[in-house]
Amino acid sequence: MKGKGLKGSRLQHYCSRVSRQSRLWVATGLMFFCAFAWGQPNSVVSGTLGAVGSDTMAGLMLRWGEALNHRYPNITLQFQAGGSASAPTALIAGTTRFGPMSRPITESERQQFIDRYGYPPHELSVARDALLLVVHRHNPLASLSRQQADAIFSTSLYCGDSEPLRRWEELLPEQQWPYGKIALHGRNLASGTHGLFQERALCNGQFRRDISEHPGSSAVIAAVGESPNAMGYAGYNHLNPMVRALPLINAEGTAIIPSVATIQDNTYPLSRDLYLYVNLPPGEALPLAEQAFIELIFSDEGQRIVQAAGFVPLPQAQRTPPLLDD
Amino acid sequence: MTPPRLPLSRQPLRLIHDRIATGLITAGGIGVLLAILAIGVFLVWETLPLLAFGDALSLNTLSPLAWGTLKAALAAMLFATPIALGAAMYSALFMSPRLRSRVKPILELMEAIPGVVVGFIAGLLLAPWVERHLASTLLVIVWLPLSAALAGSLWYLASARLRQCLPLSWAGIWLMPWLAMMATLALWLAPLMEQAWFGGDLRRMLDQQYGLDYATRNALIVGIAMGFAVIPSIYSLAEDALADVPANLMEGAQALGASRWQALWKVALPTAGPGVFSAVMIGAGRAVGETMIVLMASGNTALFSASPFEGLRSLSASIAIELPEASPGGITYHLLIFAALALFIFTFLVNTLAEVVRQRLRQRYQRLGGNR
Numbered sequence: 001m002k003g004k005g006l007k008g009s010r011l012q013h014y015c016s017r018v019s020r021q022s023r024l025w026v027a028t029g030l031m032f033f034c035a036f037a038w039g040q041p042n043s044v045v046s047g048t049l050g051a052v053g054s055d056t057m058a059g060l061m062l063r064w065g066e067a068l069n070h071r072y073p074n075i076t077l078q079f080q081a082g083g084s085a086s087a088p089t090a091l092i093a094g095t096t097r098f099g100p101m102s103r104p105i106t107e108s109e110r111q112q113f114i115d116r117y118g119y120p121p122h123e124l125s126v127a128r129d130a131l132l133l134v135v136h137r138h139n140p141l142a143s144l145s146r147q148q149a150d151a152i153f154s155t156s157l158y159c160g161d162s163e164p165l166r167r168w169e170e171l172l173p174e175q176q177w178p179y180g181k182i183a184l185h186g187r188n189l190a191s192g193t194h195g196l197f198q199e200r201a202l203c204n205g206q207f208r209r210d211i212s213e214h215p216g217s218s219a220v221i222a223a224v225g226e227s228p229n230a231m232g233y234a235g236y237n238h239l240n241p242m243v244r245a246l247p248l249i250n251a252e253g254t255a256i257i258p259s260v261a262t263i264q265d266n267t268y269p270l271s272r273d274l275y276l277y278v279n280l281p282p283g284e285a286l287p288l289a290e291q292a293f294i295e296l297i298f299s300d301e302g303q304r305i306v307q308a309a310g311f312v313p314l315p316q317a318q319r320t321p322p323l324l325d326d
Numbered sequence: 327m328t329p330p331r332l333p334l335s336r337q338p339l340r341l342i343h344d345r346i347a348t349g350l351i352t353a354g355g356i357g358v359l360l361a362i363l364a365i366g367v368f369l370v371w372e373t374l375p376l377l378a379f380g381d382a383l384s385l386n387t388l389s390p391l392a393w394g395t396l397k398a399a400l401a402a403m404l405f406a407t408p409i410a411l412g413a414a415m416y417s418a419l420f421m422s423p424r425l426r427s428r429v430k431p432i433l434e435l436m437e438a439i440p441g442v443v444v445g446f447i448a449g450l451l452l453a454p455w456v457e458r459h460l461a462s463t464l465l466v467i468v469w470l471p472l473s474a475a476l477a478g479s480l481w482y483l484a485s486a487r488l489r490q491c492l493p494l495s496w497a498g499i500w501l502m503p504w505l506a507m508m509a510t511l512a513l514w515l516a517p518l519m520e521q522a523w524f525g526g527d528l529r530r531m532l533d534q535q536y537g538l539d540y541a542t543r544n545a546l547i548v549g550i551a552m553g554f555a556v557i558p559s560i561y562s563l564a565e566d567a568l569a570d571v572p573a574n575l576m577e578g579a580q581a582l583g584a585s586r587w588q589a590l591w592k593v594a595l596p597t598a599g600p601g602v603f604s605a606v607m608i609g610a611g612r613a614v615g616e617t618m619i620v621l622m623a624s625g626n627t628a629l630f631s632a633s634p635f636e637g638l639r640s641l642s643a644s645i646a647i648e649l650p651e652a653s654p655g656g657i658t659y660h661l662l663i664f665a666a667l668a669l670f671i672f673t674f675l676v677n678t679l680a681e682v683v684r685q686r687l688r689q690r691y692q693r694l695g696g697n698r
Contacts, residue, residue: 055651082650082651083650083651084651085651085652085653085656086651086653088653089653089654179530179533180529180530180539180540181533181539183541183542188626188647188648188651189647189648189658190647190648190650190651190652190658191651209390209627209628209629210539210541210627210629210636210637211627212541212542212543212625212626212637213625213626213627213639213647214626215621215646215647222450223542223543223625226453226454226457227454227457230542
């Protein structure tokens with residue numbers, strides 16, 4: 001009796017273990033099945049998207065990639081940030097279909113692409129950004145004209161001023177502070193920000209030699225934020241309370257504060273587009289996964305991500321996704 | 327006498343092991359040499375397209391960078407050499423062995439601090455602080471060595487009992503509170519002195535009277551930060567060289583009536599000269615090639631200025647900043663490769679010079695009984 005009882009309990013124990021295990025298996029199987037069934041409608045589009053390009057847009061691409069993966073679990077976006085200059089190289093070499101760039105593609109890069117493929121790459125404006133002139137948060141300077149900005153940062157003075165501006169006393173004659181030379185901070189030579197500032201703010205002139213060059217916009221902001229007699233230029237998305245963005249005086253003589261509205265409608269003089277270049281032969285349709293990505297970028301969700309990444313979303317009128325067939 | 331050679335199958339295993347090892351080591355050595363040669367050939371090959379653009383361009387672009395590299399290395403060596411060599415002399419010859427066995431590993435551990443960390447601290451904490459407290463910093467830099475010398479003369483004048491309490495071989499410990507006190511004193515005095523002599527603001531005075539510009543990140547900051555990074559390597563090698571000076575030489579000199587200073591200056595330093603010299607040159611080589619500290623602490627302004635308060639830009643920092651974004655085959659890319667070639671030649675020259683001078687000195691001082 002005693003032995004039987006023991007045996008029985010042992011058997012029971014064994015049974016319960018088996019059943020627990022099998023229950024676990026069933027549950028897992030069910031879960032997989034559910035996931036499969038739930039993923040079924042989306043599994044039509046799947047694959048890995050590749051993109052190579054701008055450092056500036058790295059954060060943005062990453063967030064878009066996450067959102068895309070959330071919408072379509074079978075699609076992943078792999079992004080390599082190698083600077084804007086790496087995008088045309090990769091597009092021409094055919095290693096990627098998407099090339100995000102923080103500046104427009106140059107004529108020679110476009111020509112190389114055409115030589116290789118026989119058609120130009122598609123240019124999509126996917127977000128807006130601006131270059132800011134920043135000063136220390138306590139700096140009393142109210143605004144700056146574009147001629148002054150050129151006179152401060154360049155040696156060539158192509159924008160129309162006659163004298164280079166080197167000292168705060170010349171810029172703010174009635175103020176006691178700050179004084180001395182304007183300490184200049186900017187980006188390094190190869191960056192898109194450097195090139196764009198040269199083109200738009202210096203009228204294609206030459207930079208001064210004594211500008212401190214930093215490897216990123218946030219480094220520029222940090223350097224300006226810690227010294228009161230400094231001025232620098234940086235991308236909009238890096239702005240923080242350590243520094244103040246200077247309003248720029250436009251051709252009509254009104255000072256334009258850089259804000260979402262003025263950057264969106266292009267009234268702020270140093271606003272720019274961020275681009276996505278797409279390699280698509282004419283007459284062909286994009287694969288569905290790529291279409292899904294472009295759809296996401298131009299959707300309200302995609303543009304909310306733009307804002308979350310610190311850039312300025314496209315104006316409502318420009319949010320119709322191109323390159324889609326439906 | 328070499329033993330007669332046996333056929334391979336009958337050689338003892340040990341000999342075969344020996345031959346395999348020798349072969350591997352030789353192959354490794356040749357491999358390294360080939361790799362160095364290949365790097366040189368690659369750099370020269372990739373610079374060739376620059377000839378098409380003319381020499382003027384590359385000279386104009388690269389000469390400020392070469393100057394910046396030299397300036398940064400010079401600033402670092404000015405800061406590091408006296409401290410590192412002084413520390414090496416003291417710890418090798420005069421410090422109590424118990425203290426030395428603790429201090430040396432700690433100083434050598436300093437070498438393990440990554441350059442990025444040093445550069446980060448220098449660029450983001452030290453540089454703004456120095457900018458706000460320029461007068462204090464300069465005063466501390468001048469005052470600390472002087473106060474150490476002052477401590478030395480006070481010790482010399484002190485009574486025998488006090489000297490017993492503060493033995494010379496433990497000076498490394500009891501000088502610390504003294505130096506800390508002196509630094510505090512300097513920091514406290516500096517604003518008063520600035521008020522009295524420099525019109526309340528040294529920077530404004532420098533600017534208005536001498537036209538000296540002050541950049542936040544400048545050669546002074548680079549010198550301090552990179553000097554800090556170079557100290558351990560100079561110290562460690564120089565200390566080894568000095569500690570290897572035969573004890574009987576020093577003892578003999580002192581027995582013949584030489585003072586500590588004379589024994590150090592006339593006997594120990596000449597004997598260990600080659601080792602000390604190569605320690606300094608290796609430090610200089612590191613200072614020339616160091617990237618992250620210069621990149622983060624220098625402002626990267628390609629200027630031709632000798633002022634310690636203005637920024638600089640070094641070859642290595644330029645390569646680190648620009649290369650990721652330079653499109654291969656473009657002119658920037660070739661210029662950067664040229665910069666790399668210049669850097670390669672720089673460090674090669676420094677190291678070769680170090681080795682040649684070391685061999686010369688070693689021959690000259692061999693008769694003194696030194697073995698280094």
